Amino acid sequence: xxxxxxxxxxxxxxxxxxxxxxxxxxxxxxxxxxxxxxxxxxxxxxxxxxxxxxxxxxxxxxxxxxxxxxxxxxxxxxxxxxxxxxxxxxxxxxxxxxxxxxxxxxxxxxxxxxxxxxxxxxxxxxxxxxxxxxxxxxxxxxxxxxxxxxxxxxxxxxxxxxxxxxxxxxxxxxxxxxxxxxxxxxxxxxxxxxxxxxxxxxxxxxxxxxxxxxxxxxxxxxxxxxxxxxxxxxxxxxxxx
Numbered sequence: 001x002x003x004x005x006x007x008x009x010x011x012x013x014x015x016x017x018x019x020x021x022x023x024x025x026x027x028x029x030x031x032x033x034x035x036x037x038x039x040x041x042x043x044x045x046x047x048x049x050x051x052x053x054x055x056x057x058x059x060x061x062x063x064x065x066x067x068x069x070x071x072x073x074x075x076x077x078x079x080x081x082x083x084x085x086x087x088x089x090x091x092x093x094x095x096x097x098x099x100x101x102x103x104x105x106x107x108x109x110x111x112x113x114x115x116x117x118x119x120x121x122x123x124x125x126x127x128x129x130x131x132x133x134x135x136x137x138x139x140x141x142x143x144x145x146x147x148x149x150x151x152x153x154x155x156x157x158x159x160x161x162x163x164x165x166x167x168x169x170x171x172x173x174x175x176x177x178x179x180x181x182x183x184x185x186x187x188x189x190x191x192x193x194x195x196x197x198x199x200x201x202x203x204x205x206x207x208x209x210x211x212x213x214x215x216x217x218x219x220x221x222x223x224x225x226x227x228x229x230x231x232x233x234x235x236x237x238x239x240x241x
Contacts, residue, residue: 015215026209034170038063070194070197087156096117096172122183156188
C-alpha cells in the first residue's frame with residue numbers, strides 16, 4: 001500500500017486546522033482578555049501498510065495561558081488579574097470564565113460585564129451593590145468596599161484547561177469542570193483601574209502563518225509529484241500491454 005499520498009493529505013488537514021487557529025488569534029489580537037489558542041498534534045502509528053507509518057493526529061486545541069499586558073484605564077469598574085485565575089460570569093451557556101474585567105453597575109445594583117452578564121462571587125452568586133453607597137474600591141482579594149464598608153467580593157477562580165473546553169463570545173471559556181475559588185492572593189490577585197489586553201503576539205502569529213502556509217504548499221507539491229508519478233507509470237504500463 002502506497003502511503004505517501006495519505007501522509008501528505010493528513011498533514012494538509014492538520015495544517016488547515018492550525019491555519020484556522022492562527023486566523024482566529026489574529027482576529028482577536030485586540031480583544032480584551034482573549035487567550036490565544038494553539039494546537040497540539042500527536043503521531044498516530046498505522047500498521048495498515050507493510051512498513052509502519054506515522055500520521056499526524058487531528059489535533060487538540062489548547063489555550064495559551066501567558067498573561068497579556070495590563071493597561072491603565074482609570075475606570076474604577078475596570079479590573080485586571082495579576083498572575084493566574086479567571087473571573088466567573090453567568091451566561092446562557094452556564095458559568096463561563098474570562099480575563100476581561102470591564103464591568104458596570106446596573107440601576108438595580110447588579111455588577112455585570114459590558115455584555116450584561118452577572119459577575120459572580122467565590123460562591124457563584126451574583127454580586128449586587130448599592131448604587132447610592134458611593135465610589136467603589138476593589139482590593140487585591142477582590143473585596144469591594146463603598147465608603148469604607150465591605151459590600152461584596154469578586155470571585156477569582158482557577159480552571160483546568162488541559163481538558164476539552166468551549167469558547168463563549170470573545171474571551172469567555174467554558175471548561176469541562178467548574179472552576180475552584182482561589183483563596184490565596186499572594187501570587188494571584190486583582191488590580192483596580194486596569195484592563196488586560198489580549199495575549200496574542202501579532203508578529204509571532206504572522207510568522208506562524210507564513211511558516212504554515214509554506215508547509216501546506218510543500219505538501220501540495222509533494223502530492224502533485226506523487227500523482228504525476230502514478231500517472232506516468234500507468235501510461236507506461238498501458239503502452240506495453
